Amino acid sequence: MSKSIQAIRGMHDILPERIPLWQRVEDGARQILSAYGYSEIRTPLVEVTELFKRSIGEVTDIVEKEMYSFEDRNGDSLSLRPEGTASCVRAAIEHGLLMQPQRLWYRGPMFRYERPQRGRYRQFHQIGVEVLGLAGPDIDLEIILMTARLWRVLGIGKVRLELNSLGDPEERLAYRQHLIDYLSAHADSLDDDSRRRLHSNPLRVLDTKHPESQAIVAGAPLLTEHLGETSRAHLDAICRGLEAAGIDYQINPRLVRGLDYYNRTVFEWITEELGAQGTICAGGRYDGLVEQLGGRATPAVGFALGVERLVELLELAGHASAPPLDAYLIAMGEQAQREAPLLAERLRDALPALRLQLHCGGGSFKSQFKRADKSGARHALVLGETELERGVVGVKALREEAAQQELEFEALVDYLGAPRG
Ligand code: ATP
Numbered sequence: 001m002s003k004s005i006q007a008i009r010g011m012h013d014i015l016p017e018r019i020p021l022w023q024r025v026e027d028g029a030r031q032i033l034s035a036y037g038y039s040e041i042r043t044p045l046v047e048v049t050e051l052f053k054r055s056i057g058e059v060t061d062i063v064e065k066e067m068y069s070f071e072d073r074n075g076d077s078l079s080l081r082p083e084g085t086a087s088c089v090r091a092a093i094e095h096g097l098l099m100q101p102q103r104l105w106y107r108g109p110m111f112r113y114e115r116p117q118r119g120r121y122r123q124f125h126q127i128g129v130e131v132l133g134l135a136g137p138d139i140d141l142e143i144i145l146m147t148a149r150l151w152r153v154l155g156i157g158k159v160r161l162e163l164n165s166l167g168d169p170e171e172r173l174a175y176r177q178h179l180i181d182y183l184s185a186h187a188d189s190l191d192d193d194s195r196r197r198l199h200s201n202p203l204r205v206l207d208t209k210h211p212e213s214q215a216i217v218a219g220a221p222l223l224t225e226h227l228g229e230t231s232r233a234h235l236d237a238i239c240r241g242l243e244a245a246g247i248d249y250q251i252n253p254r255l256v257r258g259l260d261y262y263n264r265t266v267f268e269w270i271t272e273e274l275g276a277q278g279t280i281c282a283g284g285r286y287d288g289l290v291e292q293l294g295g296r297a298t299p300a301v302g303f304a305l306g307v308e309r310l311v312e313l314l315e316l317a318g319h320a321s322a323p324p325l326d327a328y329l330i331a332m333g334e335q336a337q338r339e340a341p342l343l344a345e346r347l348r349d350a351l352p353a354l355r356l357q358l359h360c361g362g363g364s365f366k367s368q369f370k371r372a373d374k375s376g377a378r379h380a381l382v383l384g385e386t387e388l389e390r391g392v393v394g395v396k397a398l399r400e401e402a403a404q405q406e407l408e409f410e411a412l413v414d415y416l417g418a419p420r421g
């Protein structure tokens, strides 16, 4: 036997037994997004590398060390997308979607060359939202309320909301200098990355994962102290809206996002139940990005949630396995085996929601019945020569005590179609 090939480190198969949890997250999100009037957009998994450099920023973890970049056969530098915002904005500009406000959402795999660990993978999945063309705190509030609703629908309880404002570019610039002064005075205690970024991207240092640097950062001056009136009013309006809607939140003045393009609102939903990787959803406002990518100045706000982390939360809460099959159809004898698929099709015509599996591959009655039992189906349907002659189907309940019945087609449809608890 030749050596078997395995999946790439940090990139995982999602096996059938876990799919119900994924579908629960995906279906829940899709239903809510559609109910709020958001439209799905799908963009390629691969973009020119330049797109991510220009949007995410050169001096960020993602662009500096996490991108899957390669040269294609033309010698162009391409990258697997590490996130969805840049592609959405590119597509909106390219297709002239910016003439009116857009509420967009996307989902799919993202790729980052990170150190694989619990909750952190090299291929992971996001569901994200980008609203283009709306500037007010009302839309920021809307998307936060929408995420809160998603947690309720999914049955995710213990998750908290942190909120901050990164101010406007001028306020950040003024603050930047205070921060550089402070961090320079403590440069000796900072890790290498942070020391290097101290001048190129000091705000990013606030997001450091390095414990010693975190201790320094804890004493750093706060951007919230340098917010102008409009930025403050914007944040206040969101806070008031959250209070009115009964959503708890904390202002975390040290909350910054890893990406360069945010301004004003930033928020994260965090859980304590997943260990170190507790952020399940992160987002904020990025009013400068569209223009930075060559579009006309357009305010924008969005978020992305990590599907793996939500799936793990649901799994910890013991949620959801696949709904069982309603019926498993077995057939004995040549003629019955020819008839069985036709019977199955007629049942499917009559009951479009019926979850029916047809036995394939023949075998003895006993072995077919074993399969029926293993399938998890509620009922075995039996079609043999005698049933065929009499125009009935044998029905055996597999999950409860009940006498075996013989039903004609119409009665069978009524029986299988009847609602069950
Ligand atoms: P972190 O600071 O944890 O690296 P990030 O700022 O890189 O997070 P975002 O780019 O904002 O994360 O992504 C939004 C969400 O996507 C995260 O909150 C998380 O739930 C999920 N996510 C990000 N990176 C990964 C990953 N490598 N594996 C699994 N999920 C991820």
Ligand code: MG
Binding pocket: 061, 258
């Ligand atoms: Mg990251």
